[in-house]
Amino acid sequence: MAHIYDRVALIGLGLIASSMFWAMKRKGLAGEVTGFARSAETRHIAREIGLCDVVYDDIREAVRGADLVVLCVPVGAMGPVMAQIADVLAPGATVTDVGSVKKDVIEKIIPHLPEGVHFIAGHPLAGTEHSGPRAGFAELFDNRWCLLVPVAGSDPAAIARLRSFWEGIGSNVEEMDADHHDLVVAVTSHAPHLIAYTMVGVADDLSRVTDGEVIKYSAGGFRDFTRIAASDPTMWRDVFLTNKEATLEILGRFTEELFALQRAIRQGDGDHLFDYFTRTRAIRRGIIEAGQDTDAADFGRGVGRKP
């Protein structure tokens, strides 16, 4: 495949940036990929494993001359990072980000955006509970959605180019406005993470009473919560600090539903429980039919599978 960008700069070299790098290399989407990470340790690891063609110790050197700059840092760091690089961005370059929240990131980046530089916010809906430069793999974005959030005045040609780039990386691409994005991900990702954090916290409190049995006998449901609750604390702290409104709206609805289910249990209302669980089961089927997960038992972990 011909290059889509001549020089791509990845700022922040964790799970998402490293996966983008390997996916770009797989398809030859960029002439050269430069990188920068905050800590000397991450830069050292990146050099050791060949993550990026050149890793710079200076963020401004990493973005100089880039025609695409991808901000892959936690949401709360987007504004400060943009402030550091704004005056070395080349006219005509595109800046994008991969942050999990869009309205707040856009508000923090726009004030620093120089004349002649395009900004198109983005969010690949793909990830794992692992983080850091070693966590990435080329297939992370295959057949996953990447949401692009153009801002007022975004150049259509720059949007089309970024769309081709994400398609080259393996994603399906959709455009969305920032408010809608933040509400959708509050339902599909942010509130579920908070619920998993809470459930694991409750079990942890209980395990002090039951002397480790929660860990010893952990079965499917709880184990899946622990996987989600192992996600990066900095990233998720920032998500909840910046997607406050939408997350609180969804948690309000969640609490109401939880109370209704609690009442059904107390009153022995089996019909309510059965109907509810039938409805939710159909959602799981829909996700599998849309190709967004496997229907293998136990998420394909292989436990209990016949040899």
Ligand code: NAP
């Ligand atoms: P990650 O693996 O933890 O990597 C984060 C990178 O950002 C690291 O290189 C880190 O540098 C750097 N960084 C952290 N704080 C910084 C700061 N204050 N200033 C400058 N650099 C800083 O994170 P990730 O999972 O790739 O996530 C990156 C972004 O993608 C986040 O905005 C997240 O919301 C979004 N996202 C994540 C997922 C997911 O499932 N993980 C999915 C979609 C989108 P050091 O290594 O030097 O500390």
